[in-house]
Amino acid sequence: MRNSSYVSACLLAMSLFAAGCSRTEEDARIERLLSQMTLQEKIGQMNQLSVAGLTPDMEAAVRNGAAGSILNEVNPEIINEYQRIAMEESRLGIPLLVARDIIHGFRTVFPIPLGMASTFDPELVRYGARLTAQEATASGIRWTFSPMVDVSRDARWGRIAESSGEDTYLNAVMGASMVRGYQGDCSDSTSLAACVKHFVGYGASESGRDYNSTYIPPRALRNVYLPPFEAAVKAGAMTLMTSFNDNDGVPGTGNAFLLKDVLRDEWGFDGFVVTDWASAAEMIQHGFARDGKDAASIALNSGVDMDMMSHVFTAHLEELVASGAVKEKDIDNAVRNILRIKSRLGLFDNPYVDVDRAAEVQYNDSIMDAAYRTALESAILLRNEGVLPVDISRVRRILVTGPMADAPHDQMGTWTFDGQKECTVTPLVAIREMYGDDVEVIYEPGLTYSREFSQRGIAAAVAAARKADVILAFMGEEAILSGEAHCLADITLKGDQRKMIAALAATGKPLVLTVMAGRPLVLDEESRVADAILFSFHPGTMGGPAIADLLFGKAVPSGKLPATFPAASGQVPCYYSHNNTGRPFRGTETMLYDIPREASQTSLGNTSYMLDCGFYPLYPFGYGLSYTEFGYSAPVLDRQEYSPDDVIRVTFTLTNTGRYAATEVAQLYVRDLVGSSARPVKELKGFRRISLAPGESGEYTFELPVQDLAFYGLDMTRKVEPGDFHLWVAGDSVSGEPVSFSVVAD
Numbered sequence: 001m002r003n004s005s006y007v008s009a010c011l012l013a014m015s016l017f018a019a020g021c022s023r024t025e026e027d028a029r030i031e032r033l034l035s036q037m038t039l040q041e042k043i044g045q046m047n048q049l050s051v052a053g054l055t056p057d058m059e060a061a062v063r064n065g066a067a068g069s070i071l072n073e074v075n076p077e078i079i080n081e082y083q084r085i086a087m088e089e090s091r092l093g094i095p096l097l098v099a100r101d102i103i104h105g106f107r108t109v110f111p112i113p114l115g116m117a118s119t120f121d122p123e124l125v126r127y128g129a130r131l132t133a134q135e136a137t138a139s140g141i142r143w144t145f146s147p148m149v150d151v152s153r154d155a156r157w158g159r160i161a162e163s164s165g166e167d168t169y170l171n172a173v174m175g176a177s178m179v180r181g182y183q184g185d186c187s188d189s190t191s192l193a194a195c196v197k198h199f200v201g202y203g204a205s206e207s208g209r210d211y212n213s214t215y216i217p218p219r220a221l222r223n224v225y226l227p228p229f230e231a232a233v234k235a236g237a238m239t240l241m242t243s244f245n246d247n248d249g250v251p252g253t254g255n256a257f258l259l260k261d262v263l264r265d266e267w268g269f270d271g272f273v274v275t276d277w278a279s280a281a282e283m284i285q286h287g288f289a290r291d292g293k294d295a296a297s298i299a300l301n302s303g304v305d306m307d308m309m310s311h312v313f314t315a316h317l318e319e320l321v322a323s324g325a326v327k328e329k330d331i332d333n334a335v336r337n338i339l340r341i342k343s344r345l346g347l348f349d350n351p352y353v354d355v356d357r358a359a360e361v362q363y364n365d366s367i368m369d370a371a372y373r374t375a376l377e378s379a380i381l382l383r384n385e386g387v388l389p390v391d392i393s394r395v396r397r398i399l400v401t402g403p404m405a406d407a408p409h410d411q412m413g414t415w416t417f418d419g420q421k422e423c424t425v426t427p428l429v430a431i432r433e434m435y436g437d438d439v440e441v442i443y444e445p446g447l448t449y450s451r452e453f454s455q456r457g458i459a460a461a462v463a464a465a466r467k468a469d470v471i472l473a474f475m476g477e478e479a480i481l482s483g484e485a486h487c488l489a490d491i492t493l494k495g496d497q498r499k500m501i502a503a504l505a506a507t508g509k510p511l512v513l514t515v516m517a518g519r520p521l522v523l524d525e526e527s528r529v530a531d532a533i534l535f536s537f538h539p540g541t542m543g544g545p546a547i548a549d550l551l552f553g554k555a556v557p558s559g560k561l562p563a564t565f566p567a568a569s570g571q572v573p574c575y576y577s578h579n580n581t582g583r584p585f586r587g588t589e590t591m592l593y594d595i596p597r598e599a600s601q602t603s604l605g606n607t608s609y610m611l612d613c614g615f616y617p618l619y620p621f622g623y624g625l626s627y628t629e630f631g632y633s634a635p636v637l638d639r640q641e642y643s644p645d646d647v648i649r650v651t652f653t654l655t656n657t658g659r660y661a662a663t664e665v666a667q668l669y670v671r672d673l674v675g676s677s678a679r680p681v682k683e684l685k686g687f688r689r690i691s692l693a694p695g696e697s698g699e700y701t702f703e704l705p706v707q708d709l710a711f712y713g714l715d716m717t718r719k720v721e722p723g724d725f726h727l728w729v730a731g732d733s734v735s736g737e738p739v740s741f742s743v744v745a746d
């Protein structure tokens with residue numbers, strides 16, 4: 001039988017957070033709960049444990065208040081039991097915060113975040129995140145480790161899959177949309193706490209090798225890597241995760257400047273900070289902490305609130321407080337941050353879930369339709385020599401081939417632990433279901449997985465191709481080749497895929513290549529032999545129907561590249577918003593096989609390019625074709641000169657000059673011609689999706705606050721510098737002619 005102080009403490013905890021209390025009431029009540037907690041109980045709240053099922057040790061940890069959060073359990077009944085132990089058997093009855101990596105869907109898997117970014121449709125991405133939150137919270141999960149907003153400019157890095165690509169603005173817009181989608185308005189139990197990660201600069205891991213050091217100087221940190229995190233924090237993100245990388249020798253988990261000066265003091269973040277998996281203890285490996293005690297001290301004193309799975313807080317903080325190396329008031333602040341989020345999620349009112357709800361919500365029509373629409377909008381048409389869309393009235397026999405044609409697990413991509421492949425619809429299944437009555441569908445995979453070498457398999461596919469009127473080849477990457485720690489030095493198609501594509505092309509039959517992968521790939525050879533290329537960043541559960549509808553013209557591709565596709569692996573990192581350098585590529589330079597044999601030390605151009613692949617990528621950021629064509633008028637500015645507090649109004653006319661109703665992503669780019677530090681040749685500052693019928697025109701306006709042109713210059717203060725600018729409105733980052741304007745000092 002529990003003693004009276006236990007009962008009073010529980011009643012206090014339960015009463016503290018009656019629904020609907022204001023922020024000040026909430027904080028006051030947290031104070032009262034905090035005053036009841038022992039130091040050990042406080043430290044327990046700062047500890048996150050990974051659990052799988054009910055085990056005596058994990059039950060004991062929860063019962064003893066040694067864990068404030070658990071991750072990786074997804075069974076609602078087991079989650080309810082852990083919550084019951086926390087609420088009824090621990091001394092203070094503080095609910096657990098239950099977490100899971102829900103990166104692009106829970107049960108219903110959406111395209112990987114790089115694919116979501118390809119939609120350039122933040123409202124659809126928000127909506128998908130909202131439905132995902134409903135699906136996940138129905139299992140009792142209330143915290144996801146998403147969105148990942150690491151600007152990624154190196155396709156060798158496996159985790160580019162989880163980002164919104166190479167652009168600061170696009171990562172900021174998509175990250176904020178996901179935060180809003182996951183969290184909703186926090187008015188009910190479908191609110192899923194977001195966790196913005198990985199703070200900061202992880203996407204710049206040197207040589208694209210995961211966990212590697214980054215060397216991001218302060219100005220690039222401010223102008224390129226931090227803004228997406230600031231946008232997510234301003235969107236109300238409840239939590240944030242530190243990054244594995246050391247930036248110039250300082251690990252993200254021990255970076256007080258970032259976690260205190262920037263996150264708390266500048267941005268006013270009032271959520272809590274969790275480490276990445278064991279990253280606190282890994283500061284020992286970094287050579288940044290002497291031992292576990294030192295790591296605990298550094299992490300806590302740098303501003304970390306919760307330790308994911310390194311146990312250094314529970315092992316050392318009590319002793320560190322006793323020695324004075326850590327102040328209890330800092331522990332109190334960490335616990336306040338954690339309790340505040342638990343309160344905002346309503347966990348004190350009711351941490352339990354209706355175990356029957358999961359089955360009702362998961363894979364429901366709304367979320368499956370949202371996954372389909374996201375997959376549809378995320379596919380990018382890279383090439384089409386008149387073969388797409390396939391005219392079903394003119395073909396009798398279709399060959400479906402390739403290792404990704406019927407690969408339900410691989411099609412979901414990385415971070416899809418909870419997606420059930422049985423629910424995934426592959427292109428083969430979709431094509432058979434949708435067109436199997438109209439045409440003969442031959443299926444001959446050729447290769448059974450992306451890394452396979454099989455001349456025999458290729459021969460079988462080629463033989464089948466000779467009987468077909470059109471070849472639909474599905475190539476790409478198995479899911480395991482993408483994601484965390486899965487980096488590639490050579491980003492071309494693996495196994496015998498390239499050989500198979502060449503052999504299929506040699507048949508002379510129309511060859512439509514669909515590529516599903518977790519990163520930009522080098523498709524130089526493929527672009528020479530395939531009549532059409534449709535690229536889909538691992539499209540998820542409904543990828544098959546979406547791709548089938550695009551290939552057969554029921555829908556028209558509208559996706560745009562969120563990351564540059566290099567011309568060669570050695571061109572990486574490559575991205576559109578680069579600086580011009582003092583010797584920019586002119587286009588007249590001598591290339592490798594044009595070098596005269598007698599050339600000795602003569603100049604080949606002395607500009608910034610590669611002898612064997614030139615300067616330009618294969619496909620640029622923002623690029624994507626349609627089945628129709630769009631014509632842009634020159635953008636018209638409402639003025640020629642603006643002051644720093646003005647809003648630039650850019651008007652343009654877009655016309656659908658082709659035969660298909662379609663959607664275009666109009667993009668707004670700006671260049672600051674001269675700055676106190678060199679500025680990129682282009683920066684995306686706006687975009688919008690515009691749908692037009694064949695022959696239809698429309699006039700549209702971007703409104704761009706001049707303050708959006710501010711940057712950290714030579715003196716490291718953020719401001720708009722007066723001067724001359726160029727501005728483009730186009731369908732990608734390389735098209736269109738600029739118009740000029742100036743910003744004049746106030």
Ligand code: GLC
Nearest residue numbers: 101145197198244276277484
């Ligand atoms: C992983 C990842 C992080 C993830 C966490 C929990 O190592 O870096 O993104 O959320 O651990 O699984």
